[in-house]
Amino acid sequence: MNEAVQTRDPELTRETILAAATSLFVRDGVSAVSTSAIAKAAGVTKSLIHHHFGSKAALWEAVKETAFTQYFQEQMAMLEAADTRDPALLKDSVETYFRFLKDHPEVVRLFAWTHLEGDAECSEMDQALVGLGAERIRQAQDAGFFRADVNPTHVVATFVMTCSQWFEAKCHHGHWPGMGSDEDFLEDFLKLFLEGLLPRQ
Amino acid sequence: MNEAVQTRDPELTRETILAAATSLFVRDGVSAVSTSAIAKAAGVTKSLIHHHFGSKAALWEAVKETAFTQYFQEQMAMLEAADTRDPALLKDSVETYFRFLKDHPEVVRLFAWTHLEGDAECSEMDQALVGLGAERIRQAQDAGFFRADVNPTHVVATFVMTCSQWFEAKCHHGHWPGMGSDEDFLEDFLKLFLEGLLPRQ
DNA sequence: CCGCCAATTGACCGGTCGGCCAGTTAATGG
């Protein structure tokens, strides 16, 4: 009994609430989750949620803010760590991104919810991320590795959207006849995508 | 005052309720829409909704059923109308599908909601549609128009998912730096996708 | 023209919603 002598830890409480809210919001959607359900899941009183976050809407904003910040920091780190002028960079990046989404289904669902509510936030971080990705494509175009007659931002968008949608809509196309596994699809997608990106002969 | 002498028209009432429910469900999501809100929008009583549909959940099922049936019938007609052995078929199909989604944003949102609730329904109709699309790809592969080392179902999935996600996530990537218009993106996507599909030299 | 049935209404139900408030308790700084 030498730890947790402290009976109050507002920071920890905040995080506990945030974690419980994230889990429920991402699974069921904001309007399908009650503050009492979050309170129960977090092991605190409903009033405490309002004390720390003010309102249900503010809690949802905090959940998004936290999750997106973490997402963008991880992605930015990945992008910056990647070697710049290697033509295999894009393949690696797509594979890494695809597997990241596979390992973080809650991120995929968070994206989907925010898209449906028309949330245009997280722009600054996002723009930096996409801008960096597009810049890498542009460098590869200048170096002659990729065709130059496509908008680099569109290239980034294509692979980001395909990867997201693959996991987002899995319950749907997962039952399509002839559909392969995650890795099978990724392989075929990379074939089409990367070879479509090659310079025209 | 020669029309609408009939004060009761159960069929019309049903359709009115269905239309109001579709509009609200698609915009805000099932759990964020109350039956009273639907009743008000449809100009009827809440009880009448239960009389015709039984429950809120059943109404949502009816909304999905109706919308999907219409969607699949239109798509199937499009696909069957297209000329079989023309290598330009895929380009036309993608463009048609892309513009269909652009003109029917409610379909895009309906897809997104059902994906989030993990609805694996509408399988039969969907499988027929995708099966037919994949069959067309396979024919083009056999004819030597397309490379044969990719799964035809994956090809269909790639273009369906990219088109869907473009409109689904527009509030998000619409603000990305350097992003072009709908038609600009479609053009670039088609370049990558179709030329990636060409047989290897 | 009447009787039946379905369409339609409004009042009402128990339950839950998000939020508030008064009061209690634990850490902290003087």
Place this chain on the structure above:
DNA sequence: CCATTAACTGGCCGACCGGTCAATTGGCGG
């Protein structure tokens, strides 16, 4: 050691939720 502050609790609020029910109304077949 006490005063102050913030963390935390339980109870409560009015509003609204999805759903039910008895009563009314209109169309329609006999």
